[in-house]
Amino acid sequence: MSNTVKVQPDLNFIKELQAVGGDSLKKCYQCATCSVVCPLSPADNPYPRKEMVWAQWGLKDRLVNDIDIWLCHNCGACSDLCPRGAKPGDLLAALRNMAYRSLAPLPIIGKWMSSSSGLIPLAAIPALLYGIIWFIMGSRLGSFLPKFELVDHAWVPVKEGGQIAFGGLFPGDYTIDPVFMIVFAFMIWAFYSGVRNMLKAFDGQPKTFIVGRKKEPSMIAALINTVQYEILQHTQFLDCNEEDADELDIKRATGHRWLMFAFIMLMVVTGIVAGTHWGGWFLTFMGIEGLGSIVSAIGHTPMPLYHPVKLLAIVGAGLGVYGLIALTKRRVNLDEAKQSSSWYDWYLITLIWAIFLTGIGALIFRILGAAVLAYPIYYVHLISVFMMLAYLPWSKLGHLVYRTVALSYAKKIGRIPMGSDK
Numbered sequence: 001m002s003n004t005v006k007v008q009p010d011l012n013f014i015k016e017l018q019a020v021g022g023d024s025l026k027k028c029y030q031c032a033t034c035s036v037v038c039p040l041s042p043a044d045n046p047y048p049r050k051e052m053v054w055a056q057w058g059l060k061d062r063l064v065n066d067i068d069i070w071l072c073h074n075c076g077a078c079s080d081l082c083p084r085g086a087k088p089g090d091l092l093a094a095l096r097n098m099a100y101r102s103l104a105p106l107p108i109i110g111k112w113m114s115s116s117s118g119l120i121p122l123a124a125i126p127a128l129l130y131g132i133i134w135f136i137m138g139s140r141l142g143s144f145l146p147k148f149e150l151v152d153h154a155w156v157p158v159k160e161g162g163q164i165a166f167g168g169l170f171p172g173d174y175t176i177d178p179v180f181m182i183v184f185a186f187m188i189w190a191f192y193s194g195v196r197n198m199l200k201a202f203d204g205q206p207k208t209f210i211v212g213r214k215k216e217p218s219m220i221a222a223l224i225n226t227v228q229y230e231i232l233q234h235t236q237f238l239d240c241n242e243e244d245a246d247e248l249d250i251k252r253a254t255g256h257r258w259l260m261f262a263f264i265m266l267m268v269v270t271g272i273v274a275g276t277h278w279g280g281w282f283l284t285f286m287g288i289e290g291l292g293s294i295v296s297a298i299g300h301t302p303m304p305l306y307h308p309v310k311l312l313a314i315v316g317a318g319l320g321v322y323g324l325i326a327l328t329k330r331r332v333n334l335d336e337a338k339q340s341s342s343w344y345d346w347y348l349i350t351l352i353w354a355i356f357l358t359g360i361g362a363l364i365f366r367i368l369g370a371a372v373l374a375y376p377i378y379y380v381h382l383i384s385v386f387m388m389l390a391y392l393p394w395s396k397l398g399h400l401v402y403r404t405v406a407l408s409y410a411k412k413i414g415r416i417p418m419g420s421d422k
């Protein structure tokens, strides 16, 4: 009897992979140029050549458990130099897209997220929810585009004059805050399951031995190192460029860093507004009224433009737009023969644009007193923020958790070295 190993390709998997962006993998003839030119791939068992052949063979199990798909930073150097136009960078991106679809629970959300037709149910959920709130509140207030005056910390609707107050039409205490608290808890739960599944899959990774390494770092030490080098400093992201990379490629890492810092600033702003509001309420509830009203006043909205928290929000929005312009320009200018953009790429960039533009638009039209524009733009803003947060673990932005975990795990097992100051 011969010892032939039978490879049983999963043909559906190959089709699925092609559908989410890995459509040129069949062109690969295994020359290995891609693995040689990749600026990040380890010398030992490098990527992405091996992934190309696994994909051609339909070796789904190997690919979905492969930690290397998360180490690639999608610079496209491999695709640029591939002599066959097989787009290995796109294949790794497509594999990550498949991971977003399958890591977290509730596969229906992953399915909706994977193609443009899924946009309708994904947007319909928050659109209906906030539409119902708008309808109920508008009916109670006697106007769907109401104006208010602030009386004893409460918004009172007025027929003449007054100002636009989003918190008057969509009251934070019993519409916005509870919805976002539930959405946030849902997102954390989905990420928790997703990360557990991911770590389970990584368990089968060969435990790489690094010459000279004294002992394996703990996961916490690897995580701190990842935050310091890969997140705050973007060390590998900045390394992920060909030597003769054009300006747009280099700006990609810088643009990404600004966009990430912008998100952090806006999260701090949201934290201050929610924390002072609910903290003040809690202190008052506990009978410490004086301190309670001081704390509430710190984050009271709408804030004047010179308020430090408002200034932080404006700087964050400005940086975010700057970063987004760099990322969008690069995607628009990609040479499609070498690197393509998938639905996942455009969904994320467009959603973030929608969040920033509607946030800035709502602020401007509120100040101008144009209710007919301010309220609908704010409504779209709420829908976009909901879509970003609630579906985060299934979208490309899920990388902010999955990549962090994968990079940390890779450092722990020695697949990549711990970052260090150069």
Ligand code: HEM
Binding pocket: 072, 073, 074, 093, 230, 231, 237, 252, 256, 259, 260, 263, 264, 327, 330, 331, 345, 348, 349, 352, 399, 400, 401, 403, 404, 407
């Ligand atoms: C709030 C935090 C973050 C935001 C808003 C963000 C946003 C984005 C966006 C919009 C892209 C797409 C760029 C493009 O299409 O060209 C991207 C790509 C990328 N991000 Fe982030 N990111 C965040 C956090 C992180 C973290 C924590 C890491 C690393 C641990 C990371 C690593 C990457 C990498 C390597 C890419 C390129 C790979 C790809 O396009 O698939 N990001 N990010």
Ligand code: SF4
Binding pocket: 027, 028, 029, 030, 031, 032, 033, 034, 035, 048, 049, 052, 081, 082, 083, 084, 085, 086, 087, 088
């Ligand atoms: S993807 Fe391109 S560069 Fe990489 S092994 Fe295949 S043919 Fe060679």
Ligand code: SF4
Binding pocket: 037, 038, 039, 040, 041, 047, 048, 071, 072, 073, 074, 075, 076, 077, 078, 079, 088, 089, 092, 240
């Ligand atoms: S896209 Fe860049 S990081 Fe990813 S495999 Fe290709 S060369 Fe390496």
